[in-house]
Amino acid sequence: MISLKPYNTFRVESFASNLMHIHSEEDLFRLDMNSSAGIKILGGGSNILLTGNIPETILRNEIKGVEIIEENQEFATIKVGAGEKWHEVVLWALNHELGGLENLSLIPGSAGAAPVQNIGAYGVELKDVFSKLEGISLPEKKIKFYTKEECQFSYRNSIFKSVLRESFFITKVYLKLSKHPQLHLTYGTIHSELAKKNIQNPTIHDVSAAVVAIRTAKLPDPAKLGNAGSFFKNSIISMEQFHDLKMKFPEMPFFEEDDWHVKIPSGWLIEQCGWKGKRIGDTGCYEKQALVLVNYGNAKGAELLQLAENIIASVKEKFGIILSPEVNIW
Numbered sequence: 001m002i003s004l005k006p007y008n009t010f011r012v013e014s015f016a017s018n019l020m021h022i023h024s025e026e027d028l029f030r031l032d033m034n035s036s037a038g039i040k041i042l043g044g045g046s047n048i049l050l051t052g053n054i055p056e057t058i059l060r061n062e063i064k065g066v067e068i069i070e071e072n073q074e075f076a077t078i079k080v081g082a083g084e085k086w087h088e089v090v091l092w093a094l095n096h097e098l099g100g101l102e103n104l105s106l107i108p109g110s111a112g113a114a115p116v117q118n119i120g121a122y123g124v125e126l127k128d129v130f131s132k133l134e135g136i137s138l139p140e141k142k143i144k145f146y147t148k149e150e151c152q153f154s155y156r157n158s159i160f161k162s163v164l165r166e167s168f169f170i171t172k173v174y175l176k177l178s179k180h181p182q183l184h185l186t187y188g189t190i191h192s193e194l195a196k197k198n199i200q201n202p203t204i205h206d207v208s209a210a211v212v213a214i215r216t217a218k219l220p221d222p223a224k225l226g227n228a229g230s231f232f233k234n235s236i237i238s239m240e241q242f243h244d245l246k247m248k249f250p251e252m253p254f255f256e257e258d259d260w261h262v263k264i265p266s267g268w269l270i271e272q273c274g275w276k277g278k279r280i281g282d283t284g285c286y287e288k289q290a291l292v293l294v295n296y297g298n299a300k301g302a303e304l305l306q307l308a309e310n311i312i313a314s315v316k317e318k319f320g321i322i323l324s325p326e327v328n329i330w
């Protein structure tokens with residue numbers, strides 16, 4: 001049995017029957033897909049919660065490489081090995097003066113997992129720079145490409161998190177980056193962070209540094225405190241439900257999603273139920289950001305799941321909103 005503690009950022013203990021390190025497409029073609037145990041695909045383990053031992057064969061993605069494959073005066077398309085660390089890819093783009101990834105600085109995990117939940121932060125989502133991806137359909141052992149439309153990206157979701165879960169191994173991600181980027185500065189506190197440093201005409205480097213500073217102050221470092229970032233997605237509710245709730249809770253923050261839906265910050269809902277900063281045994285709801293659940297040391301995955309379920313129940317009772325986990329429960 002192989003301990004998975006070093007392979008998940010929640011730092012919970014769990015054991016796998018079989019863990020294989022995948023360095024190339026050939027490693028995947030050599031796999032015995034007829035094994036009844038099934039498979040699970042693992043990147044950096046920063047978006048999973050392990051709640052027990054894993055009987056399936058775990059395929060750990062370690063396919064590397066970053067290169068420019070096409071460019072003109074405006075854009076460069078880069079091909080990224082899915083096992084590259086996402087933040088290293090952001091730094092690579094910055095070093096090549098290519099814009100588009102700066103708002104997505106410091107997100108943990110691998111490049112290959114970025115399309116799975118269409119990672120997003122500070123007003124930018126992966127889909128905004130995404131060109132296409134390449135991978136292997138495991139049941140057919142066939143290389144396939146997916147265009148942006150075929151990936152069916154939506155808020156923290158894609159086809160790889162739904163119908164293709166555990167059956168399509170992403171091996172390469174192609175990103176279209178700009179040589180004259182439009183900066184996204186209005187979301188969150190990027191503007192005030194830049195103003196603090198008296199930066200009036202920011203570069204992609206300044207924006208990245210601002211995002212890193214904000215994230216470092218607000219989010220726990222998984223190397224010091226086990227966590228998987230936001231445990232829950234923000235909540236998208238109907239306009240009708242929103243109007244009813246706004247009467248009862250006039251101070252409730254919201255963002256209009258479209259003409260029929262409103263997004264409510266789930267962190268606010270959780271905070272209103274008294275969970276922020278609460279610790280139960282070695283599990284807890286992070287003191288600076290209620291969306292983040294943490295492991296203070298020896299929490300078990302099942303205990304963290306229980307905390308998540310208790311939070312879901314109390315938010316449902318108070319607001320009638322059912323929180324949806326962003327983290328993948330294994």
Ligand SMILES: Cc1cc2nc3c(=O)[nH]c(=O)nc-3n(C[C@H](O)[C@H](O)[C@H](O)COP(=O)(O)OP(=O)(O)OC[C@H]3O[C@@H](n4cnc5c(N)ncnc54)[C@H](O)[C@@H]3O)c2cc1C
Nearest residue numbers: 041043044045046047108109110112113119120170228229
């Ligand atoms: C401190 C912290 C902050 C975070 N901040 C953000 C944030 O701002 N925005 C955001 O969107 N996320 C954030 N996250 C969540 C996480 O970093 C992202 O979801 C990241 O993309 C997960 O990458 P990973 O390689 O660790 O994926 P894993 O946790 O290993 O896997 C996640 C899912 O993707 C699947 N998967 C992984 N690799 C592949 C592949 N090659 N092919 C097919 N399927 C695959 C897995 O099977 C699993 O279902 C944060 C996490 C932490 C710990």
